[in-house]
Amino acid sequence: MSKGKLALIFSAVVLAVLLALLPKVVINKDKKADLASNGAAAESSHDPNHEGHEDHAAEAAAPADAANAHMTATPAQLKEIADLRAKFNRASSPQDKGKVADELAQKYAAIAKHDSAGYFYEQVAAVRPGEKSFQKAADQYFEAFTFAATQERSQQLGQKAQGLYAQVLKNNPANLDAKTNLAMTYIASETPMQGITLLREVISADPKNEKALFNLGVLSMQSNQYDKAVTRFQELLAVNPKHVDATFYLGVSLAETKQKQEAQKAFMRVKELSKEPEVLASVDSYLQKLNSAQ
Template identity: 75%
Template structure:
């Protein structure tokens, strides 16, 4: 959302929390050109990690000291790293397809649990090659999608996004009705060079499933990001008709209503957010937004 188009002057904390509420599938361009994504309890960004290096040895050398760095992955204990290194060695030596597939799946799960999404995607992709099927393909796609979402640079966002795209396309080839895969594929297009192709896919999902919360939410946030606040109001109203307790949707409805001059309705939406969550940061953001709404009257 462009600050220049904001009718009410938001404090830094309000803007920060608003950005923090963005769904993780929405990717935002920062001043330096890097693409980052934010979401509630967002994971730390992927740091200079090549998913195609042999055996992913770099993770094996991470230490417990990483826990003190806010810009490193979710902390992995030395025991976890050793377990992964041992599994990786077994995977490399294993010659049987069935046993190798089992090890690939276990490695994918282990890496995903510590937010090494690119490595998780790599091993789930190996699983998909050894044990083809929609489930394994989507596991790989979802992990590359996460890697793209939290990548530290635009280059890595594009790299992982393209991997996710190709895998989601295979998923949809096997099952065109997989709406979750279609939504994530749409978001990779929106963050890339074909945004309208992504919007078209989201519209297809909503046409097929008018109550799809994920699609409605993403369409609403995209409308806010493009300053189409009237459309955003409509999307979030549709979302809340499906799920009246959707915290982020209620918050963004308040934002959209405020931007369209519907101050009283915006106040109601923000008060509803306070009823739905006890998150102190979100409550502080809402209070600050309410204060500005009241002072603008």
């Protein structure tokens, strides 16, 4: 289970307490996600209110400034980025800028600065538009979206991801991965039914789609429809029996539907599948509650 992003979508208090103990997760890359965001069409230019980073169109920052913005990066990584940004600013042709932008995007992604990576992949897409280039940018903005610490920032990043995923689907309407991520940006917006509709379209096209099944299960939990959540997670586990997150949330859903013994089995299965301390602590906490229940 990834430690990348925390599910923020649940409203039930019992889940909120439990999920606080869990590592964060993401729904792309065959893991999962619950998101907090808003949605609309993305702009093609970089967000001028970009938090935590310098304006990417400006000259490369001095190492000290870059260090403040990228605390997780090594000095060598910061220097590479500063040098590439200077090279990007000096590039005279769109093709040259696109080539350097691709390098910059990779460097930013390597230090988990996904919004910055998204911006530079967006510059690549402007030079070489197409399904794959748009999706690279969209996926990075989506990653940043799942990390967003505030509703305002989440909304900004969600908008960027939505606009770019729209371009992906314009090039290839059958891209289910893009459609699933797009759906999740709408789920947490003021138009959640738009996201639900997209997820149902994915399931209709691919009944065994793991990401869509997982997200529909999560959404059922959010609306306290735990019986439906049980069904979705069971469908997912029939496809992928080793899906740790689905197994865990199946246990939660079974417990909420008073199926104590089945819930215990699910949690014990999680302990077989994962050795991460945060996960095991959460499972033990839930098992303790189940064992102490009358």
